[in-house]
């Protein structure tokens with residue numbers, strides 16, 4: 001199946017977006033690399049999300065709109081927290097609203113068919129029903145903020161990528177870690193964090 005016909009325009013949009021949308025919309029503490037001066041950006045070659053003529057072989061569930069993390073978090077370096085804004089303050093990281101999408105897509109990528117789906121949904125006040133990639137059983141309690149806050153008692157170097165992999169290179173998100181109990185316990189033991197049954201099970 002081919003749904004990526006409009007990507008040729010992505011490169012043309014790059015200058016406009018980096019100049020206007022990312023720097024303008026991403027808050028000062030949110031965008032890390034998008035705001036670096038050009039000299040620093042040249043140090044590492046910029047990543048360009050590939051054309052994907054056939055999406056059938058991609059791992060992960062097929063979403064109602066082909067939303068690409070490799071384009072947004074990779075090529076345009078939009079910080080994860082710009083869209084998942086409660087990861088450090090709440091159990092759930094949060095999902096971006098249609099308003100967040102339209103902050104850029106009022107202008108960016110207007111000619112791309114997949115972007116037109118987003119604009120049409122927003123105009124008719126409908127949310128996109130994203131298909132969940134991670135499914136934890138209801139008897140397990142996983143608080144995102146306890147794993148990401150800088151001032152935790154344990155100085156473990158944990159980032160989104162530790163548990164989700166290189167999402168900024170994924171055209172379609174898939175489950176990277178097993179999410180099995182043993183996976184949780186291994187890291188807790190390594191970091192001398194609680195392994196009490198009741199910490200994770202109510």
Ligand code: HEC
Pocket residue numbers: 004006007008009010011013017021022025065066067068071072076078096097100101102103104105108109110112114115118
């Ligand atoms: C900070 C700006 C920004 C935000 C926020 C944003 N996008 Fe994008 N998006 C872009 C840019 C830039 C492109 C590339 C446009 C182009 O190629 O002309 C893009 C491309 C796309 C594409 C086409 C991907 C491809 O094949 O190239 C889709 C679909 C898309 N965005 C959906 C969304 C959705 C859904 C949201 C909200 C969850 C969203 N975007 C939020 C900037 C943004």
Ligand code: HEC
Pocket residue numbers: 063067069072073078079080081082083084096130131132133134135160161164167168172173
């Ligand atoms: C422009 C907005 C945007 C940015 C930036 C963004 N995401 Fe997402 N993220 C989404 C949307 C929309 C979905 C739902 C569609 C999908 O799964 O691709 C999603 C889904 C996910 C999921 C799967 C959720 C589930 O259903 O279990 C993970 C994990 C994730 N993002 C992690 C990240 C990480 C890590 C980063 C930074 C490297 C990031 N995201 C940056 C918008 C964004």
Ligand code: HEC
Pocket residue numbers: 080081084087088092093094132134135136142144147148158159160161162163164179
């Ligand atoms: C210690 C491991 C770990 C870290 C670090 C982590 N996550 Fe997760 N993430 C998970 C697990 C486990 C789930 C499934 C939780 C559930 O279903 O209750 C999940 C689920 C998600 C989801 C889906 C939420 C939903 O409502 O369906 C998103 C989006 C997400 N993570 C984004 C992020 C982002 C962005 C970061 C970094 C800021 C991050 N995660 C850091 C383990 C982690």
Ligand code: HEC
Pocket residue numbers: 140141142143146147152153154156158162163179180183184185187188191193194199200
């Ligand atoms: C990569 C390492 C890592 C993984 C994987 C991990 N954790 Fe943790 N977890 C930590 C660290 C470090 C802390 C302690 C943070 C602090 O000091 O507040 C923590 C704290 C917690 C807490 C709070 C404990 C308390 O003191 O009340 C819960 C609950 C928890 N994790 C659940 C889980 C579950 C459920 C999973 C698996 C789905 C998981 N964790 C996977 C590193 C990890």
Ligand code: HEC
Pocket residue numbers: 137140179180181182184185188194195196197198199200201
């Ligand atoms: C750090 C978090 C964590 C701790 C501590 C923890 N568990 Fe779990 N447990 C999980 C997760 C995540 C799952 C779901 C994934 C799976 O089945 O492996 C789970 C699943 C289970 C299941 C269901 C297994 C199945 O096959 O359906 C049982 C029973 C269980 N745990 C018992 C315990 C007991 C007893 C303890 C204390 C000795 C304990 N857990 C401690 C995270 C934890």
